[in-house]
Amino acid sequence: MKKPMRVVVWGPGGLGTVAIREMAMLPEFQLVGVRAYSDAKHGVDAGTLVDIAPLGVKVTSNVQEALAIECDVVLYTARDLSTFHTDDEIVQLLEAGKNLVTALPYHYMHVTRPPEYVARVEAACKKGNSVFHATGVNPDLVGERLLLSLTGLSNDVRHVKMQENWDCSFLEPETFKVCGYGESVEVAKQSPVVRAISGNFVKQGLAAWAETMGITYDRVTVENDYPLAAKDLSHGSLFVAKGTVCCITTRMCGYLKDQDKPFMTVEVNWAITHESLPPGVEKVQGWVLTIEGRPSIRTVIDIKSDFATGERFIIPGDKRSESGYHAVVATLLKAVPKVMKAPPGILKPLGTPIHWLPDLRNL
Numbered sequence: 001m002k003k004p005m006r007v008v009v010w011g012p013g014g015l016g017t018v019a020i021r022e023m024a025m026l027p028e029f030q031l032v033g034v035r036a037y038s039d040a041k042h043g044v045d046a047g048t049l050v051d052i053a054p055l056g057v058k059v060t061s062n063v064q065e066a067l068a069i070e071c072d073v074v075l076y077t078a079r080d081l082s083t084f085h086t087d088d089e090i091v092q093l094l095e096a097g098k099n100l101v102t103a104l105p106y107h108y109m110h111v112t113r114p115p116e117y118v119a120r121v122e123a124a125c126k127k128g129n130s131v132f133h134a135t136g137v138n139p140d141l142v143g144e145r146l147l148l149s150l151t152g153l154s155n156d157v158r159h160v161k162m163q164e165n166w167d168c169s170f171l172e173p174e175t176f177k178v179c180g181y182g183e184s185v186e187v188a189k190q191s192p193v194v195r196a197i198s199g200n201f202v203k204q205g206l207a208a209w210a211e212t213m214g215i216t217y218d219r220v221t222v223e224n225d226y227p228l229a230a231k232d233l234s235h236g237s238l239f240v241a242k243g244t245v246c247c248i249t250t251r252m253c254g255y256l257k258d259q260d261k262p263f264m265t266v267e268v269n270w271a272i273t274h275e276s277l278p279p280g281v282e283k284v285q286g287w288v289l290t291i292e293g294r295p296s297i298r299t300v301i302d303i304k305s306d307f308a309t310g311e312r313f314i315i316p317g318d319k320r321s322e323s324g325y326h327a328v329v330a331t332l333l334k335a336v337p338k339v340m341k342a343p344p345g346i347l348k349p350l351g352t353p354i355h356w357l358p359d360l361r362n363l
Contacts, residue, residue: 004030005336006071009046010093011078012036012059015103015332017050018325019075022333024052029333034059035066037078050320067096073336076102082196087117094124094132101335103136103328105200107144107349108207118346125345133347135335137328138164138287139204140349142301143266147289148212151356154293161265161290162205165281167274170312170319173238179248181272182240185226188248195224198250198268205266206254212351213358215263217254225249227271227278235272246276285312285324293356303327 005028009016012034023029024047034046039061047055060066074093078086086104093100110118121132135141143162151157168176180188199222210217229246232239240246249269253262274283282288286301305311305323314321339347 002028004028005073005340006030006032007336008033008035008066008069008071008074008098010035010066010074010076012041012046012049013077013079014320014322015325015328016075016077017320018322018329019077019332020046020050020055021052021321022326022329024055026333029336031055031057032071033057033066033069035063036061051318063092067093067098071098072340073099073101075332075336076100076104077332078104080104080197080200082193082200084113084200087120090132091120091124094121094130095128097128097130099131099133099339101133101135101332101339103332104134105139105204106132106134107136107139107204108211109134110346110348111207111211112203121346129344131339131342131344131347133335133339133342135331135349137324137331138162139201139208141331142287142289143205144208144212144349144351146299146301147291148351148355150289150297150299151291151293152354153297154291154295154356156294157291157356159261159263159265159290159292160209161267161288163265163281163288163290164268165274165277165284165286165288166268166270166324167272167277167283167285167312168270169235169273170322173236176235176238176272180226180245181248182238182244182246185228185245188226188245189224194248194270195250198248198270199252202250202252202266202268206252206264208349209264210254212355214362215256215358217263218257218259219255221253221255221262223249223251223253225251225278227276229276233272233276238272240272240276246273247271247278249278 042061045054046057179194180191227247251267254264271277284302286303291297
């Protein structure tokens with residue numbers, strides 16, 4: 001009988017909670033540890049922490065205790081503050097010999113981050129004989145795998161757009177307020193949090209396409225829009241008055257030389273509810289993928305717990321079971337056996353084997 005893959009969850013927040021719950025239902029995984037950032041969680045059973053049956057695994061807020069746990073992989077699900085504040089801790093884990101899988105925006109860091117940091121990660125992997133891998137729904141599965149695969153239906157590609165449309169109503173009202181929702185455009189612009197977080201992920205998608213296609217962008221543009229509420233909206237204790245910000249859009253475009261239209265566009269629309277998405281934007285919890293070519297192709301990815309009922313949460317009413325988070329965790333868990341078999345170093349996104357290229361002789 002095959003042994004289960006031993007996993008430590010590093011950060012039992014939104015994604016970490018889902019990871020713990022999922023592994024409790026998957027016999028191929030064994031949760032062996034949880035590292036929390038809050039002392040209030042120290043000593044609590046991991047199952048109790050996420051409102052399921054006790055698992056016999058105690059949460060620790062002590063870093064050295066967590067590092068001493070024998071495991072095959074660490075699922076690194078620390079909160080993203082958009083500042084790459086996790087850089088040092090990731091290096092620490094890799095140096096300690098921990099294979100690490102994360103959904104944070106490190107996917108194409110060899111072209112999006114300073115070379116000095118990439119060298120630090122590579123050195124840490126060498127020292128610890130460990131593997132580092134970033135994956136997720138977007139970037140990675142949607143953009144670098146599904147969207148790339150769809151280009152296999154076209155013999156020419158002129159423009160590609162990956163648009164993420166997300167109803168963020170599962171977040172706490174306080175989070176919206178800090179990010180500038182319910183404020184004037186001028187006030188919202190002073191809060192860089194949403195722009196920075198979304199921008200870090202959008203940059204990964206744009207870089208992925210350039211590398212995969214073997215192209216160099218002549219220029220890259222970044223735009224931010226602040227759609228305004230057409231009527232008064234309320235979300236818990238948050239009131240969004242008509243005419244104030246109800247959605248934040250980040251759009252990045254990559255242009256080829258001598259072209260007026262972008263070759264690649266990556267856009268995210270993070271709205272307080274589906275109702276507050278900009279006019280003309282499809283109200284899906286997921287992505288709209290568009291390829292302009294010969295022929296042109298369009299597909300929609302809509303993530304829900306149940307299409308028959310329209311239920312969004314895996315456990316109805318439990319906002320910690322947001323279906324999109326379950327999708328992200330699925331990509332992390334599926335990467336675990338790949339990471340365990342990989343040689344020490346940075347394991348780049350896995351990509352897809354067949355897709356369109358400007359010159360098919362490069363396949």
